[in-house]
Amino acid sequence: MPSSSPLGLHRVLDRPSGMLPQAARRLDASPELQADDEVRIDVEVLHLDAASYRQLSTAHTGSLDRVDGEALRQAVLDIVAERGKMQNPVTGSGGMLIGRVAEVGASSPLGLQVGDEVATLVSLSLTPLHLSDALTRWDGLSATVPAAGHAILFGRSVAAVLPPDLPAEVALMVMDVCGAPALVQRLVDRHRTQTGSAPRVCVLGAAGKSGVLSLAAAGRAGAWHRIAVVRDQAEAGRVAEAGEAERVVVADARDPVTLARAVAEAGGPAELTVVCVDVPGCEQPAILATAEGGTVVFFSMATDFAAAALGAEGVAADVTMIIGNGYAPGHADIALDLVRSRPGVRAAFDARRSTAQTTDP
């Protein structure tokens, strides 16, 4: 066993050792760097992930069905004090944080400078964290938590410097899903290299953040025909405004026959189908809507492995099925550049931001 590890194994307090930080019950969150490749961050804001915040707010509901902010704050403090990380023990999930770089180990590969304002792109569920302010600036009523304290990044952590030219809120929304456009760009590039021709690309759930960015990435990489599938006319209008699809169609992505027909009528089937629909049951429809020899990439966390594997076999579909990886080298820069360079994409994220501000009390 090495004394330190780019995966952070040396910060795991559970015994026997050898467990990864995400699986561990308790981490050592002491502020001193314990490895040459560690980085310490002064924490400014925690963004709890949606599943975790929903669980906590349901568990701490007071009178009149109102969230008991005080109890919720104490619950978060207790978790962090006990575990040395903000990992919801029920959902297992974490979230991300924003902070400023305080110290950088001599051999850190993350490319950060002291003073950089960064967002962490690996989960809080594996990030050593210590809180020093009792979260007094947080009312417990939203998943955005003003906080003071410190966090530790490892050699294989991922953090992105917040860009000075974009609102932080837009940058965070983009970085949250930046694995999707990076992978779509790579798959379109690969298809062009291998076949000498540009692929058609179909995105299911095209109105969401990852959907719009996937369409834009496909466009920049040279896809020749992009089909956006959405669930209703309101979404269709928004996707059409973004200007990143040659065809926008309304169809139920859970209905195999309807979907395949709708995609075919819109110029499909596509050589690359990107599933961004966050509801179960889209596996076999996506497979059937894809050209023989094509590729389906699943970014929805609602994807069921067996449904995809058996779904392809059951209809003798020769498709390559890929599990969407949230990480790729340079993924944040790729996504942010799409937002900067493609006005329709930027407008879609600005609209989402103002909607969120309107509907979130």
Added chain:
Amino acid sequence: MPSSSPLGLHRVLDRPSGMLPQAARRLDASPELQADDEVRIDVEVLHLDAASYRQLSTAHTGSLDRVDGEALRQAVLDIVAERGKMQNPVTGSGGMLIGRVAEVGASSPLGLQVGDEVATLVSLSLTPLHLSDALTRWDGLSATVPAAGHAILFGRSVAAVLPPDLPAEVALMVMDVCGAPALVQRLVDRHRTQTGSAPRVCVLGAAGKSGVLSLAAAGRAGAWHRIAVVRDQAEAGRVAEAGEAERVVVADARDPVTLARAVAEAGGPAELTVVCVDVPGCEQPAILATAEGGTVVFFSMATDFAAAALGAEGVAADVTMIIGNGYAPGHADIALDLVRSRPGVRAAFDARRSTAQTTDP
């Protein structure tokens, strides 16, 4: 809607229409061909899948914890009569069948001739089936069911002619997992074309049927270093005898640190990792044991989609993750040719066959 469909939509009796045969409650199993691309099979043997037979035998246990064969037989007859297919309503699974081709539609793409003895490689859970013999030759005590009746194949079904030069039992075992070697061969070929060099290949769970065939497929496709990971010395001995790995190592595929170290010491990490271990929790270990920029293909039905997606992101692993597809064009022939041409593989399957005969009363 077309009046007939290569997916068999026209055989679905549920209303509203548009459901795929696998999802349907009832199929029309009448013997007349209802589409130009259908094929009718005279059934000889049903092979219920393991999960289905286990459920049925547990549900029909009589005195002294013995399976009530009579009740089990009646249960299968009732399911087929009610649903027009042998799909266990609890597990949702089916199995496969062996039979002889009785009639071939004029435009069937399956390449079958009347009189061919075939195995169906799509699930019984989507295959129209009618039984005519009350299963009188079956005692209900094993998942192998001598039967008479007929079944219908669609344009997109898959069936393979039983090879005259191999024992039927060996051919069935091979065809049951033939998607794995076909995909491994394709991925090794692709790697060589793209990079100009042969990949290292690591197979987790190398002692199983799909594991041995994956190693053999990698070898034939030109992998330069094959690492077989097994769970104990007995398995290591069997894999070494098959002669399809340059290195055989014993390691727990659920332990990320141990596995990565064991694979590295055996000449890894590999550019292609093939997961054939049928236990949960191997996702992140497999990812960490794979070279950056490499590929992990998951053939285990115990794979959890979220564990793979989040597991890669959590350690910033730039790997392509593929959902193993049980179908690829020519997959049965590819696998059978490996058994014919590589004596160690043939011996491994023969040994498995005699073991099964010894231990199965």
